[in-house]
Amino acid sequence: MFNYNKLYNKYSGDGATLDGTVNWLKKSTKLPSEVVEQAFHEIMMEVADDKEFLLPCPCGCGMTNVHTPLEHAMRTRAIEINQKAVAAYAKVLQDRETERMENRLKMLKTIDKTMIKQNKKPLFERSPVARGIRGLFHKTA
Numbered sequence: 001m002f003n004y005n006k007l008y009n010k011y012s013g014d015g016a017t018l019d020g021t022v023n024w025l026k027k028s029t030k031l032p033s034e035v036v037e038q039a040f041h042e043i044m045m046e047v048a049d050d051k052e053f054l055l056p057c058p059c060g061c062g063m064t065n066v067h068t069p070l071e072h073a074m075r076t077r078a079i080e081i082n083q084k085a086v087a088a089y090a091k092v093l094q095d096r097e098t099e100r101m102e103n104r105l106k107m108l109k110t111i112d113k114t115m116i117k118q119n120k121k122p123l124f125e126r127s128p129v130a131r132g133i134r135g136l137f138h139k140t141a
């Protein structure tokens with residue numbers, strides 16, 4: 001377990017504090033605290049690996065506080081982490097929807113087999129909803 005305070009020392013020259021940085025990060029990004037904490041941790045790990053976040057701030061903001069490049073690196077990282085999380089979540093939803101469609105299709109095929117046995121027209125031929133689901137599935141598959 002390393003000491004965040006000790007790592008932060010170099011950036012506290014203008015009176016900035018570790019808590020102040022975390023609070024600013026939460027307020028300025030408005031992202032979930034897990035995302036903010038992950039970004040904070042990742043950048044502090046880079047500080048621990050002797051990476052320096054020096055003025056002028058690479059983001060081009062033109063601010064001159066010693067702690068600004070560190071904070072802005074954390075903000076950029078938090079946004080990146082959040083974008084990845086949002087993309088991963090969208091994929092989970094999409095996979096779940098595909099699975100639901102596959103299950104619905106299996107169910108409809110089973111119903112069709114039953115109907116054929118009973119000498120009725122298959123559901124896919126009779127029902128526009130069933131046709132729609134099959135069409136949608138084949139489009140996305």
Ligand SMILES: [Zn+2]
Nearest residue numbers: 057059061072
């Ligand atoms: Zn900046």
